[in-house]
Amino acid sequence: MPRGSELWSRAHTLTSILALLSLIAVCVLFFFLGKWQWDRTQDILDAKRAASTAAVSMTDVFQPMKSEDYGRTVTAFGAFSSLDQVRVASRLSSESVAGEWIVSSFTLDTGRSVAVVRGWVPEGAVFATSEQQVNIKGVLQPSESFYDSAGDQKGKVVVIDSRQLSELWNADLLDGFIVMQDQELVIANAPELVPPTIATGDVAFPLQNFFYAIQWWIFALFAVAVYVRWLILGSKLRT
Amino acid sequence: MNKISTALLAFRIMAWVTGVVLAVASVWALYGYVLLNYGTEGGKPFLYSILWIAHGWLYFAYLIAAVNLAFLLRFPIFKTLALLLAGTIPFASFYADFVMHRYVGSRPVKQAPTR
Incomplete structure (x- = not known):
C-alpha cells in the first residue's frame, strides 16, 4: 500500500x-x-393506485373480467328485477349475524344484466325492493367457485356464480357480480349492505x-x- | 494459473452471461415494443422486467471483472471505458471477449504487475 x-x-x-x-x-x-x-x-x-381506486362505470369494465378487475369500485345505472332474484343461504351481515344475502339481476342501460348483491336479511325475512331506474355503486367480485357441488338448498342458492344465475334466470349475465355499497334511492326495510369479500389490494x-x-x-x-x-x-x- | 488468466476467465464468464441475458432482453424488447403493446404502462410481462433487472446486476459483476482485467493489463482509460461499455451494447460483450483473448494471447509473456 x-x-x-x-x-x-x-x-x-x-x-x-x-x-x-x-x-x-x-x-x-x-x-x-x-x-x-x-x-x-x-x-x-x-x-x-389512483387508477385502481377510482370508480369505473360497469359498461367500461372489459368482459370477461381480468384478475385486476376484482375489487374495483364500479358504478352502474339501470334497474333491479324482483323476479330474477335469489336468496343465498348461510351468509353473514356486516356484524357477522347469520342470515341470507339477496342477489338480484340488475339490467344496465346498455341492455346487459349483471348480478348484484343487494345486501343481507335475517333468514326468511321479507324486505322492500324497487324496480325503478337507479344509480348504484359497488365492488366487483369474481364468481364464487367454492361449494360448487353443494347445489341448491330448498330453492336457495349456495354460491354466487354468474353462469349458474344465467341459467336460473335464463339471461346472459356479465362475468362476476357486484356487491352493492351505495344506491341513490333510499328504501325503508331494504336489505342491509354488506362489505365485499375481496377489497382492492395494493397495485404491483x-x-x-x-x-x-x-x-x-x-x-x-x-x-x-x-x-x-x-x-x-x-x-x-x-x- | 496466473492472475491474468484467472481475470480473463472471469471476464469471459461475465461477458457471455451478461451478453446472453442482454441479447435475449433486447430481442424481447424489440418484439414487445414493435408487435405487442409494451409502450403502455403495465403492458410488460413480469419475466421481462426481471430479465432487465438481472442484466443490471450481472452488468455490475461484468464491470468488476472488466476493471480487474483492465488494471492487470494496464489498459489506458479510453480502452478501459470501451471494455466497460461493451456490456451495455447487445452482442458487443461477445466481441469484447474475443478481442481480449486475442490481445492476451498475442502479448509477450511477462509477469503481472505486483500488488
Whole structure:
C-alpha cells in the first residue's frame, strides 16, 4: 500500500485531476439518473393506485373480467328485477349475524344484466325492493367457485356464480357480480349492505424502476472505488 | 494459473452471461415494443422486467471483472471505458471477449504487475 504522500502527489498530476473531474461528472450524472428512476417508481405507484381506486362505470369494465378487475369500485345505472332474484343461504351481515344475502339481476342501460348483491336479511325475512331506474355503486367480485357441488338448498342458492344465475334466470349475465355499497334511492326495510369479500389490494410494485435507481447509485459508488484503485496502482508503479 | 488468466476467465464468464441475458432482453424488447403493446404502462410481462433487472446486476459483476482485467493489463482509460461499455451494447460483450483473448494471447509473456 503506497503512503499517503505518494497518493497525494499522484492525485495532483494533470491526468488524475482530469480523471477526478470526470469522476465527479459521472457521479453527479448517475446520482440524478438514480433519482429520476426513484421518482418514476413513486409516480408509477401513485398513478396505479389512483387508477385502481377510482370508480369505473360497469359498461367500461372489459368482459370477461381480468384478475385486476376484482375489487374495483364500479358504478352502474339501470334497474333491479324482483323476479330474477335469489336468496343465498348461510351468509353473514356486516356484524357477522347469520342470515341470507339477496342477489338480484340488475339490467344496465346498455341492455346487459349483471348480478348484484343487494345486501343481507335475517333468514326468511321479507324486505322492500324497487324496480325503478337507479344509480348504484359497488365492488366487483369474481364468481364464487367454492361449494360448487353443494347445489341448491330448498330453492336457495349456495354460491354466487354468474353462469349458474344465467341459467336460473335464463339471461346472459356479465362475468362476476357486484356487491352493492351505495344506491341513490333510499328504501325503508331494504336489505342491509354488506362489505365485499375481496377489497382492492395494493397495485404491483414497479420493480424495474426501483432496481434501476439502486443500480445507478451503486454504479456511482463503483466509479469512486475504481478511481481510488487507479490512484493506488498508479502510485505503486511510480514507486 | 496466473492472475491474468484467472481475470480473463472471469471476464469471459461475465461477458457471455451478461451478453446472453442482454441479447435475449433486447430481442424481447424489440418484439414487445414493435408487435405487442409494451409502450403502455403495465403492458410488460413480469419475466421481462426481471430479465432487465438481472442484466443490471450481472452488468455490475461484468464491470468488476472488466476493471480487474483492465488494471492487470494496464489498459489506458479510453480502452478501459470501451471494455466497460461493451456490456451495455447487445452482442458487443461477445466481441469484447474475443478481442481480449486475442490481445492476451498475442502479448509477450511477462509477469503481472505486483500488488
